[in-house]
Amino acid sequence: MGRRTRRRRWFVPYALLAPGVLWLLVFYAYPAAQVLVASFWTGSVERGFSFSLENWSNYPDAIGPVLPHFGRSIVYAFAATVLTFLIAYPLAYTMAVRAGRFKNLLLFLVVAPFFTSFLLRTISWKIILGDHSVVLGPLKDLGIVAEDFRVLATAMAVVAGITYNFLPFMTLPIYVSLEKIDLRLIEAARDLYAGPWRPGGAIAGALVGAGLFGLLAAIFGWSILPPAVGGALAFGFIGWRFVSQSFIRVTLPLSLPGVFAGTLLTFIPAIGDYVNAEFLGSADTRMIGNVIQNRFLVQNDYPAASALSFILMAGVLVVVAVYSRALGTTSLSTGRTI
């Protein structure tokens, strides 16, 4: 009896892993291996392709002309990740802590737009944000923005589109980790004199706001000072008015696992995204995803496309590894950071 149980136990973990492993083998490992092989090809569609390790030069050849696209992808994905975090955190906090009986309704509202297709949602932005749309039309009529001002076909539109499309991937993990927090911990913190955080909140908020909006302005090619000052004032006020010591010492650290998961779920797909850049951006804002798409499907240059795909994968892996190292997933899951 005992032996039989043991034998079954030996088998169970593998059986449980099998579907996932099989899935990864068929839909990840095998295609990835094919792409790796293709990245060492030389030739053309009509002449056929041949493999040789000597074709490692495909890598430098492919990446040389498109370094700016890599840089742009990282910058856009970073900006979108920060923006989703700033929007998602208060949203998730409200849902988890303050929403009461509206919690499920709010959760539904966060997810509801995502019942429609990614593509349709993105294209609908073109109608909302067009040069003479319901948003910009009146602003132009009133003389608030210049006649030739536009949102579409700019870096701002691409970053905003990515932010919008990935918002639930940031909101839901943060919500889950906030929802798990034992509210008695916050009560305990208050009992231990964790009160309003002043002037720390105001100063921290002002610094974050100035840095963030200054950075976004730089990415979008605006003048830096007005957004930085505006950001400092707005975030300074938020920090002064809403951020307490119990939030900084209890709630925020305990929610970091959700933040970690949310940032990865946003950043990784965002860096390879090409739909937003294709539909909302312009020739000046194309990302590395657009380059790979063009190499694969338009130029039929499979070796270059494969090499670029691998460089992107490796780059993302390095970024994620550094990030995990910095935040430390193990300590995060036990809430023992800061």
Next chain:
Amino acid sequence: MDQPLAPHTLFHDMGISRRRFLAGGTLAGISAFLAACQATTTPTLSPTASATPSAGASPTPVPRATPSAELNWANWCCYMDVDPNDPTRWKTLEDFQAAYGTKVNYQEAVDANDTFFGTIKDPLNAGLDTGWDIIVLTDWMAARLIRLGWVEEFDLANMPNFVANVRDPYKGLEWDPEMKRHAPWQSGITGIGYDPSVTGPISSLRAFLTVDPRWKGRTEYLTEMRDAVGLTMLALGLDPTKPTRDGCDQAVAAMLKARADGIVRDVKGNAYTEDLKLGDAVLVMAWSGDIVQLKLEKPSLEFVIADEGAMFWTDNCLIPKGAAHKGTAELMIDWVYVPEHAAQIEAGISYVTPVEGVQEIFQQTAPELATDPLRFPPADQAGRLKQFGILSEDDAAYFDEQFAKVIGVG
């Protein structure tokens, strides 16, 4: 599938016309491809009594092949006449089915030449059936497939109407001189699409390269390399019928300069129609048929063949190697080469027909169509329509690579 017909109206309402609709179209193409791969067996049917197409004055020749139960056809969006009584059905295909008993599985599966090529090249390379019996591709891609030996030779005995009615200018091309492997489906013109109420009259392609506040930042180029490079070469006084690497370099440099000058809003595929409709773009490189359709919604739009000329292209029916229903495919192609049938198609779409006799039919039935310069370019304009020269594979790769810089991915 009971209804062999694709949901034409959806795309039509979205304003997405003939050419590529990138991501969605690719998926549609792949799923159509997979669906078509499950082709069933083909019991033989005899032609019914109505198999003899009714002709006007002269008797129409009857082809001899035995039709199969089904036929799989991959075509571009908005390229077939809709049944006036049921917008989810294609009239011409229903007529064919009534005559031959063949169910035509017609899919708008081609969204771009390159992407569609990607879906069929592996089976063709392996000597397998692609699942399609007719595919429709632009000249240069048709030439490539023929060069690769991936296209079936027509049995012209099955295609008497095709032999009799294909118009002369389409004959004798260097990549298929005897016209045994391709049958032109439709031709079209790439020229200037613009809104004169904003830009004032425009008749020169130089406008695409000129800074003018009326269209600065509201000008769009096409992502189709042969159209964009071809029109720019014409603007520069170069000859796109004999494209050279040097000409390509000059055209690309001019387009990059226009981008740097802020003239160009974006370089787009079919999505330019949306921008034109919204007014975000007022001057675009456009496909003639698109503007004809857009004018219904926005009458201020115009299409013009510029003083320097315009690009002319043809999409062609090919039977891919190993097609399961080759004989029926030949019957289908022959069917659309009967002038009455071609006229029915042409009344529903707005392109240039390769079929002789259609204009004469319109003169009787619909005189306004017979004089439409976009359907029947007048002789004085025909000389200004240029076909982009066929490039060798290496040259095509060079042109694509250079043009990628203009799209912003090079």
